[in-house]
Amino acid sequence: MLAQRRDHALKHLVARHEPDTLRPPADARGGPRPLRFYLRAGVILIALGSLDTVAQLPLWRQAPTLATVNLIMSLAFIVTGLMLRRERGQRGVAWALILAGVFRSLDFIDAWNTGPWPVYAVVFGGIDRVFGAYAVLRYPRPSLGRPQRIYLAVLTGWMLVTRSLVVVTSTATSAGYPASSWWPTITADPRLSGIFVIMEDAGDAVFGLVVVFFLVRRLTETKGLDRIVMAPVIVAGLAAVAAASATAVAQIFSNISKGPTDAFLAEGLVDFLLPLAFLVAVVQRALLARNLTGLSARVAARADLYGVRYALRETLHDPTLEVLDVSGATARASRGARSPDGPARELPTAPLPADALPSARPDRRLVEVIRTDAGAPIAVVIADAALERYRGLFDAAVRTSALALRNAQLQAEAARAELDSVRASRARIVEAALGERRRLERDLHDGAQQHLLGLAARLTAAMTRTRDPDATAAFGHVRAELGEVLAELRDLAHGIHPQTLVQSGLAAALEEIAERLPLAIQLNVAPYRVPPTVEAAAYFTACEALANAVKHARATRVRVVVRVTASHLEMEIADDGVGGADPSGKGLAHLLDRISAADGEAAIDSPPGRGTTIRARIPCG
Amino acid sequence: MRIALADDSALFRSGLVLLLQASGAKVTAEASSGDELIACLFPAGPAAADGPVDQERPDAVILDLRMPPTYTGEGISTAAAIRARDPDVGILVLSTFAEASHASQLMEAVGSGVGYLLKDTVTDAGNLISQLERIMAGETVLDPSVVRRLLARKRSAGKIETLNPRERDVLARMAEGRSNVGIAQDLFLSPRTVEAHVTSVFGKLGLGQTDTDNNRIRAVLAYLRSADDQD
Numbered sequence: 001m002l003a004q005r006r007d008h009a010l011k012h013l014v015a016r017h018e019p020d021t022l023r024p025p026a027d028a029r030g031g032p033r034p035l036r037f038y039l040r041a042g043v044i045l046i047a048l049g050s051l052d053t054v055a056q057l058p059l060w061r062q063a064p065t066l067a068t069v070n071l072i073m074s075l076a077f078i079v080t081g082l083m084l085r086r087e088r089g090q091r092g093v094a095w096a097l098i099l100a101g102v103f104r105s106l107d108f109i110d111a112w113n114t115g116p117w118p119v120y121a122v123v124f125g126g127i128d129r130v131f132g133a134y135a136v137l138r139y140p141r142p143s144l145g146r147p148q149r150i151y152l153a154v155l156t157g158w159m160l161v162t163r164s165l166v167v168v169t170s171t172a173t174s175a176g177y178p179a180s181s182w183w184p185t186i187t188a189d190p191r192l193s194g195i196f197v198i199m200e201d202a203g204d205a206v207f208g209l210v211v212v213f214f215l216v217r218r219l220t221e222t223k224g225l226d227r228i229v230m231a232p233v234i235v236a237g238l239a240a241v242a243a244a245s246a247t248a249v250a251q252i253f254s255n256i257s258k259g260p261t262d263a264f265l266a267e268g269l270v271d272f273l274l275p276l277a278f279l280v281a282v283v284q285r286a287l288l289a290r291n292l293t294g295l296s297a298r299v300a301a302r303a304d305l306y307g308v309r310y311a312l313r314e315t316l317h318d319p320t321l322e323v324l325d326v327s328g329a330t331a332r333a334s335r336g337a338r339s340p341d342g343p344a345r346e347l348p349t350a351p352l353p354a355d356a357l358p359s360a361r362p363d364r365r366l367v368e369v370i371r372t373d374a375g376a377p378i379a380v381v382i383a384d385a386a387l388e389r390y391r392g393l394f395d396a397a398v399r400t401s402a403l404a405l406r407n408a409q410l411q412a413e414a415a416r417a418e419l420d421s422v423r424a425s426r427a428r429i430v431e432a433a434l435g436e437r438r439r440l441e442r443d444l445h446d447g448a449q450q451h452l453l454g455l456a457a458r459l460t461a462a463m464t465r466t467r468d469p470d471a472t473a474a475f476g477h478v479r480a481e482l483g484e485v486l487a488e489l490r491d492l493a494h495g496i497h498p499q500t501l502v503q504s505g506l507a508a509a510l511e512e513i514a515e516r517l518p519l520a521i522q523l524n525v526a527p528y529r530v531p532p533t534v535e536a537a538a539y540f541t542a543c544e545a546l547a548n549a550v551k552h553a554r555a556t557r558v559r560v561v562v563r564v565t566a567s568h569l570e571m572e573i574a575d576d577g578v579g580g581a582d583p584s585g586k587g588l589a590h591l592l593d594r595i596s597a598a599d600g601e602a603a604i605d606s607p608p609g610r611g612t613t614i615r616a617r618i619p620c621g
Numbered sequence: 622m623r624i625a626l627a628d629d630s631a632l633f634r635s636g637l638v639l640l641l642q643a644s645g646a647k648v649t650a651e652a653s654s655g656d657e658l659i660a661c662l663f664p665a666g667p668a669a670a671d672g673p674v675d676q677e678r679p680d681a682v683i684l685d686l687r688m689p690p691t692y693t694g695e696g697i698s699t700a701a702a703i704r705a706r707d708p709d710v711g712i713l714v715l716s717t718f719a720e721a722s723h724a725s726q727l728m729e730a731v732g733s734g735v736g737y738l739l740k741d742t743v744t745d746a747g748n749l750i751s752q753l754e755r756i757m758a759g760e761t762v763l764d765p766s767v768v769r770r771l772l773a774r775k776r777s778a779g780k781i782e783t784l785n786p787r788e789r790d791v792l793a794r795m796a797e798g799r800s801n802v803g804i805a806q807d808l809f810l811s812p813r814t815v816e817a818h819v820t821s822v823f824g825k826l827g828l829g830q831t832d833t834d835n836n837r838i839r840a841v842l843a844y845l846r847s848a849d850d851q852d
Contacts, residue, residue, distance in 0.1 A: 442692065445687065446630065446692075449717050450630035450632055450633045450717075451630075451632050451633075453632075453633045453636070453717070453740045453743060454630065454632035454633040454635065454637075455632075456636070456743050456744045457633065457636030457637045457639060457640040457743040458636045458639055459744075460643075460743055460744055460745070461639040461640040461643035461644075462643075463746070464640075464643040464746050465643055482744065483744050486741055486744075487741070490717060490718055493718070494718055499687075499693075499718055499720065500718075500722065502693065503693050503694055503722075503723075504720070504722040504723075508720075508721075508722045511721075512720070512721070515721075524829075
């Protein structure tokens with residue numbers, strides 16, 4: 001038995017290595033019940049109800065209340081059994097309940113007071129309890145444990161044997177029945193009969209206690225969903241045992257011929273708890289599906305592995321449940337070979353972490369793989385094997401989680417794509433702006449500057465040819481102003497886009513700036529070339545930072561450090577000025593914008609009185 | 622004085638030609654790019670094996686720094702190409718913007734008899750001619766704006782005293798415009814050793830450890846200054 005279950009669980013583990021393991025949903029059991037089912041159930045109910053009515057026909061006159069309670073009791077068991085038949089793996093329990101109901105109705109067949117019925121009632125009067133005990137002890141497991149099976153066998157044997165012995169050592173009259181009824185007396189010995197009655201009662205008491213023991217043990221041992229579902233059944237079972245014991249005590253002390261009708265009545269009412277408890281359990285199981293609503297809300301609210309793990313643990317009442325990320329493993333495995341029609345065959349090769357398997361018995365865990373629509377695994381759900389009994393719920397919960405995870409992944413992909421496109425467009429804008437600057441500088445250089453320089457040369461040439469002092473003085477005037485215009489134009493062109501930056505890189509361009517500023521500037525610039533947009537962003541940022549240091553910070557010393565790593569350009573500009581710079585001020589805000597336009601990040605640290613430090617990091621990989 | 626010149630701006634070129642002619646120089650060749658000028662000065666074919674014809678041979682060439690095709694540092698590469706073909710011709714590179722790194726690259730590429738001046742020099746005919754004469758005499762001429770900036774930044778003279786004789790040899794040859802490889806050949810050292818000496822020179826002059834162009838030129842300036850002081 002155990003080996004078989006292990007094989008079953010192993011199959012699930014092994015199934016992880018095949019692509020199409022997300023088995024078809026177990027909807028067949030959860031769907032609406034067909035009309036045929038109701039028809040058959042109705043026929044069975046009417047048949048057994050009639051049987052019950054006929055069986056205890058005389059009782060309707062003698063004790064109508066008891067007869068009514070009996071009928072309702074039997075029908076309740078039968079109805080519960082019929083409902084349970086639809087539950088996965090609960091056919092045995094269902095039949096036990098139906099049979100308990102049937103035999104329950106036959107318990108009072110001795111009310112006929114004739115023929116073999118009184119004997120039947122005495123010998124087989126406890127059979128309904130055997131079936132009831134079977135149902136209570138087994139539910140909701142697929143089979144009965146070995147101790148319980150032995151117990152039931154001994155109980156049945158003991159009951160039938162002692163009761164038979166009571167019958168053959170007594171007569172119909174001594175048992176409280178009319179002499180006309182059939183009675184297989186072998187030797188009428190009241191003393192012997194009394195001993196057998198005591199044996200029978202003692203057996204009842206012992207077996208009752210054993211059932212109590214079994215039930216209490218199960219109540220303490222089970223956990224999770226099993227406990228929620230079983231608790232009412234176990235409590236009802238305990239109550240039924242208590243009621244039966246009370247009846248037995250009442251039987252001992254009451255007048256046997258009259259029969260303890262009230263006690264039977266009370267027991268009947270208590271026993272009613274049992275089918276009720278099963279019904280509650282069935283409803284409870286159905287209601288578990290309602291948890292899925294909460295689950296879907298929760299996983300939608302937080303659709304990452306932790307959120308899903310937590311939600312699944314709560315919903316499935318399994319604190320050992322694990323959700324493991326396998327998307328990375330597959331991404332690594334299938335990188336470069338990703339094709340839409342051929343989902344990655346290889347599954348997570350990474351071994352499961354040891355703590356994911358608290359029982360250290362992987363064959364006892366339930367494993368399900370969550371995949372993308374394309375079939376690539378996203379996550380693995382590992383749960384208590386007990387959830388196999390709630391396969392429908394488990395599968396539905398996993399499907400809900402899978403949907404949320406898949407959606408989250410799609411959203412993340414969409415967001416990433418959007419971010420990529422924004423980045424790309426920003427990069428294009430920055431590139432275009434840089435190109436525009438270059439074009440402007442070149443236009444100035446090739447156009448106005450050369451034109452003016454040409455004019456200056458002609459003017460100078462003309463000056464060398466004239467001897468007229470007035471003309472020379474006038475020429476000199478024009479030449480001086482031309483010189484000023486040329487200088488201004490040169491600064492303008494250089495400010496728009498410094499040629500040094502283009503040709504010699506950041507280090508040279510920053511040195512040039514440093515040479516022109518009235519500050520002690522310590523440069524430590526990595527002599528590597530990076531993409532032009534990055535160089536430009538860093539250069540203009542540094543220019544603005546240095547201009548700030550001169551204009552606002554009243555600094556005397558500045559240190560500029562530029563490092564170039566494989567992926568980033570990192571720049572730090574620290575001055576010894578007054579600090580307290582406002583990052584939202586125009587200059588600094590512009591500086592920060594420049595960095596973020598280059599997809600970089602920047603931070604300004606400017607405590608009052610302790611200088612200003614600007615750190616920037618621009619991707620250049 | 623025979624001058625050949627290359628500049629991609631026809632306006633500036635014609636102005637310069639006028640100026641040079643007015644100053645008594647003879648413009649023997651004019652081109653709009655470095656390659657064109659080289660083709661003009663050194664025509665291909667067997668006759669060219671002896672170098673340019675004497676009457677046509679310029680005493681100096683004037684080159685624009687930014688010329689086709691890339692408008693970056695064509696002036697410097699053209700200078701190097703001309704110097705390789707004619708070791709005696711003076712070379713003046715003009716630029717709209719004076720950049721120390723370009724001056725240094727030029728010195729490295731051409732050695733001595735070279736100048737790097739702002740185009741603004743054309744507003745002073747006398748100065749232009751006298752600078753050309755100095756270049757033709759084998760001197761190295763730097764635009765005052767370059768020198769001023771470099772000197773304003775680092776006052777390294779005096780630290781020359783801390784150099785050992787070998788480092789001073791290396792620095793002297795750097796001042797002559799030699800490249801590291803050239804210095805290595807001169808002093809019978811490996812280029813790696815020369816590099817080490819150069820780095821050490823920079824360190825002792827307080828110029829930072831790496832062989833950037835500007836450091837090189839600053840070291841040379843420091844050397845030249847110290848030589849002036851001693852004279």
